[in-house]
Amino acid sequence: MKIINLEKRVGQFVLQIDHLEIEEGCIHGLIGGNGSGKTTLMKLIMGILSPDSGHIEYEGLNMREITMTSQRPYLLHDTVYENIVYPLKIRGTRPDREKIGAYLESCGMAGKERQAARSLSSGEQQKVSMIRALCFHPRFVMIDETLSNLDPDSVEFFEKQILRTREIEGNTWMLISHSLSHIARLCDRVHVFYKGKVVQSGPAREVLFHSEVPEVRHFLRGEILSESAFDRRNE
Structure with a gap:
């Protein structure tokens, strides 16, 4: 995916991206302060917002192959199970009840298939x-702070699922998180947003541990990140 000369104004805020390449099969981390444009970009990719100018080259991706999760997810007025299988049903795919049950059990929600999703x-x-x-x-999966309110065991479970799914299926992930350790554990590439612009984009190690960009160094100051832990992740 390539984002070229993209501009979007939302109130007084303006997102401006001259060129950003989202390499296929990688896990991409978007970091930066609140209101720097990360979620706006995801909404543009998802088609929730339309750009004022510029364009996104999807390079063969269609919207049925893209999904986005958020910190406050939209859930249907239905059961947990029906919410989970909804994207399968609209694509004409038969749900695998056993697999869904295993997912729920692994993250501590066994037996909640029939519970009203909005009561959770x-x-x-x-x-x-x-x-x-x-x-x-x-x-193509976009995650906007979806793991932020989860218990440590569930975070570990989903991190493993993300890495495993990417390895097996070769899909592309885009992740927003204010937890830089989370970004370091998962991401291959990191893109730093500052006041509506991408000020640095590159390999995670280079951006998180060796950046010379003032805005990036300012954003990362005070964060305790272990480069040795990053090395162990890739062993």
Whole structure:
């Protein structure tokens, strides 16, 4: 995917991206302060917003192969199970009840298939959103702080699922998180946003540990990141 001369104004905020390449088969991390344009970009890619100028080259991707999860996921007025299988049903794919049950059990939600999805806690709703995204095997997945309210065991479970799915299916992930350790554990490439612009884009190690860009160094200051832990991730 390539983003070229993209501009979008939302109120007083303006997102301006001259050129950004989202390499296929990689896990991409978007970092930067609140209001720097990360979620706006995801909404543009998803088609929720339309650009004022410029364009996105999807390079063969269609919208049925893209999904997005958010910190406050939208859930249907239906059961947990029906929410999870919804993307499968609209694509004419038969749900695998056993697999969905295994997902729910692995993240501490066994037996909640028939519960009203909107009656769940915020963390449980995020789990449903993640399972819904994983179960239909999209080619491009965007995660906007979806793991932020989860317990440590569930975060570890979904991190492993993301890495495993990318390895097996070769899909592309785009991840927003204010947890830089989370970004370091998962991402191949990192893109740093500052006041509506991408000020650095490159390999995760280079951006997180060796950046010479003032805005990036300012954003990362005070964060305790272990480059040795990054090395162990890739062993």
